[in-house]
Amino acid sequence: MTVETRRTWIAPNPSISIQRQCHLAGVARATVYAQRPEKPLDAEDKVLMDLLDAQYTTTPFYGSRRMTVYLQNLGFRVNRKRVQRLMRTLGLAGMAPGPHTSRPHPEHxxxxxxxxxxxxxxPxxxxxxxxTYIRLRHGFxxxxxxxxxxxxxxLNWRISNTMEAEFCVACLEEALQRYGAPEIFNTDQGSQFTAEAFTGLLQAHGVQISMDGRGRALDNIFVERLWRSVKYEDIYLRGYGHVxxxxxxxxxxxxFYNSRRPHQSLGYLTPDQVYLTGQGGGACIVDRYPKVAA
Structure with missing residues (x-):
């Protein structure tokens, strides 16, 4: 029986949870969530989330205060509490540390x-x-x-309509199978990455685990640059409707990004060329970033 067939068995049922159904059917829960229709959003919340996503992609140091002012200047009647709620849904936190940045699970x-x-x-x-959040015409x-x-x-990617750890673990498992283990793996402090399922998988492969400081988006600067490229070169241009x-x-x-898009920082080579040859890449991570004005 194929995984695709078994996935069709999974459906909301008051008598048995989705998690239990996936376990019994031998199906990864993240793949089920990715196939389910997107939940409808309040129309204005969807507009606000798209605006927050686009602005954060340009200014990742904006926290909820600045985002609130930004939306108010566009004519929306929003308060900071609502903006904080939407930013949590988006998984966003300003670069500058503060009392309302994303927090890891307290037991992780x-x-x-x-x-x-x-x-x-x-390499x-x-x-x-x-x-990162990906906006669709009919959800996200x-x-x-x-x-x-x-x-x-x-090296690998996956999508899901929840921020649970399972789809991150599945993405990591596939990358390890294809490319072997890195020496160091860096993440932020999101609960998906501090979860035992994720860190335990890294430890089982002998990988050193590194985590950004809370709220320091630019500690993971290369992935932040990737998100800008994906969104401005594909997502925002194409306006995808459904998963x-x-x-x-x-x-x-x-x-295209890996094999045909020249990167200025790589001397106009492609990531595939640099990864395969071990020449033309690299980085030196600075000791500290300059303080961001409040």
Whole structure:
């Protein structure tokens, strides 16, 4: 029996949870969520979320205060509490640390940031990951991607309509199977990445775990640049309506990004060329970033 067939068995049922159905059917829960129709949104919330996403892509240091002012200047009657709620839904937090930035699960271990001052001089030395919001005409989903920092190559990606850890773990498992284990894996402190299922998988492969400081979006700067590229070069231009067409579009875009898009920071080579040859890439992570004005 194929996975696709077994996935069709999964449906909301008051007597048995989706999680239990997936376990019994031997189906990854994240793949089921990715196939389910997007939940309808309040029309104005959807507009506000799209605006917040676009502005954050341009100014990741904007916290909820600045975002509230930004939306008010556009004519929306919103307060900071509503903006904070929408930013939590989007998984966004301003770069500058503060009392309302994203917090890890209180029972999850937090690991130190290992990259400050590090010279990255070979493929497979450092991988990182992050999640971003992807707007659709009829809803939204989340995208997770794993990147090799030396080459900027996108090693794997997945989408889901929840921010639960399962689809991140599945993405990591596939990347490890295809490319082996990196020396260091860097993430933010989101609960998806501090979960035992995620960190335990890394530890089982002998990977050192590094985590950004809370609210420091630019500690993961290369993935932030990837999100800007994906959104401005594909998502915002194409205006995908539903998950199936998004899947097709992202498959084509990441193939283009890795194999045919020259990168200025790589001397106009492609990530695939740099990853395969071990030449032309790299980075030196600065000791600290300048303070951002309030």
């Amino acid at each position: 271990k937090i690991y130190p940031y290992l990259l400050r001052g590090l010279t990255i001089d070979r 497979g030395q450092v991988w990182s990951t992050d999640i 989903v989340y995208l997770v991607a794993i990147m090799d920092w030396y080459s900027r190559k996108v 199936p067409e998004l899947m097709v579009g992202l498959t084509a875009y990441f193939e």
